[in-house]
Amino acid sequence: MKKNPFKQTMIIVLCISLILTSVVLEVFAKEHQDSLGLYAKSAVLMDADSGRVLYGKEEEQFLANASTTKIMTCILAIESGRLDETVTVSQHAASMPKVHLGMTTKDTFLLKDLLYSLMLESHNDSAVAIAEHVGGSVEKFAEMMNEKAKELGCEHTHFITPNGLDAKDETGSHGTTAKDLATIMSYCIKNDTFLKITQTKQHSFQNVERSRNFTCNNHNAFLQMMDGALSGKTGFTADAGYCYVGALKRGERTFVVSLLACGWPNNKSYKWADTRKLMEYGLEHYEKVKVKAKQELETVPVINAADNSYDPDKEILMPVRVKGKDLRVLKDKEEKVTVKCTTKKVLQAPVKKGTVIGKAEYYIGEEKAVSYPIVAMENVSARTPRWYLQCVLEKFLF
Incomplete structure (x- = not known):
């Protein structure tokens, strides 16, 4: 039986087309697929x-x-x-x-x-x-x-x-x-x-x-x-x-x-x-879970701070805290909540209570959820000539 070259060519072209279509559809599906379908x-x-x-x-x-x-x-x-x-x-x-x-x-x-x-x-x-x-x-x-x-x-x-x-x-x-x-x-x-x-x-x-x-x-x-x-x-x-x-x-x-x-x-x-x-x-x-706002933080030294001890060599350390309420955050059951706190290394007197000196960033997994300010907890005065005079009097007279 004599073969028909045209018919054979058309069959080959059709097969190639079907294969290419299948590949294109597969690539399209992969590009647009997601875990939820x-x-x-x-x-x-x-x-x-x-x-x-x-x-x-x-x-x-x-x-x-x-x-x-x-x-x-x-x-x-x-x-x-x-x-x-x-x-x-x-x-x-x-x-x-x-x-x-x-x-x-x-x-x-x-x-x-x-x-x-x-x-x-x-x-x-x-x-x-x-x-x-x-x-x-x-x-x-x-x-x-x-x-x-x-x-x-x-x-x-x-x-x-x-x-x-x-x-x-x-x-x-x-x-x-x-x-x-x-x-x-x-x-x-x-x-x-x-x-x-x-x-x-x-x-x-x-x-x-x-x-x-x-x-x-x-x-x-x-x-x-x-x-x-x-x-x-x-x-x-x-x-x-x-x-x-x-x-x-x-x-x-x-x-x-x-x-x-x-x-x-x-x-x-x-x-x-x-x-x-x-x-x-x-x-x-x-689910919504409670995350406690971090309260205990390292103190920050204050330069040129005056206190009632009138001791110029005494180091004054400022207690600080996170100014924020406990959080209710939405998170996956497997995700962890971490807190990254950053503050100034030193403060320059005078310092007012409530002054923002840093921030506390709360992360759910790798993503930042919220940021709260870290503030000074006390007032600290700066040293003055009168304060230094009082230091001399305390040291030599009393």
Whole structure:
């Protein structure tokens, strides 16, 4: 039987293609794998109290973050405005794409109601109306967003829009990192108004003119997934994929999870699976323990110190202590807590009680958890001509 050279060539090409595809997929899987098998391209489990990253996967990779942006929009509006203020609607706000409230330029709203629209239904037009009201314009509000992010210690965040729609400007594209997003959420959940809004199941309201009625329902499924769920915000755009940031509190422990690029359609449920996995990891591995603030430290010599003994040769030693309370820290059961204390080698009189002369750094494993000042425990006066005269009198007359 005569062999078909073309057919043989095609079979060889197909085999090579399959092998190369397998290799590429294997390399991709290795590059993106993590011990928990998360779907998200970037993820963080954070201790909300300390800001410590307890589990991270590509946590500092800059990515689009979609409507999770709205947690920043919400907290800025709460802090910068009054909830009973009236918000007018610009043509720009009314032109925002779905998901939207459907506002028109004839409407006015209470800021409070638009915040529910923003966080429960993720309405893009409400986000722009809020931004224009609080900042004067979307651009000015974006400046406020970025300033706040820097204030919170976010190093790789760039906000352009208040709603998280994909955008670019001369500086770059709209986005953040999983670590920065978790940091922002850790700050937001300390605000009672933010928690009240994001925990509300349903909110009904009217425009100020009372000519239209609206109802917003909470789409944060995490609130019903786990006991202690505090808050959260979903997001999706073509660039960002499915995103999520949420918080949970159990006893003294508060965890924040952030997920970026956690699948694209039809993988809407990936974010809930990853959130549960990370939260359960935190609950299983981390506990709050008491760490006693170190009190007994070496004394520090004081130069030129005067005391009532009127002995110029006497060495004065300053007792010092850590100015801090006993700590309650979140740590893995296997992690050790150590304290590194550094103080000045000598002090120059005069010295006031409470003067900071060093620091005590508390480490959980290799990571610094907190730093407390070390302070002087007594007042020490400096030597004066009168003090030296008294020394002479004590030595030769008494």
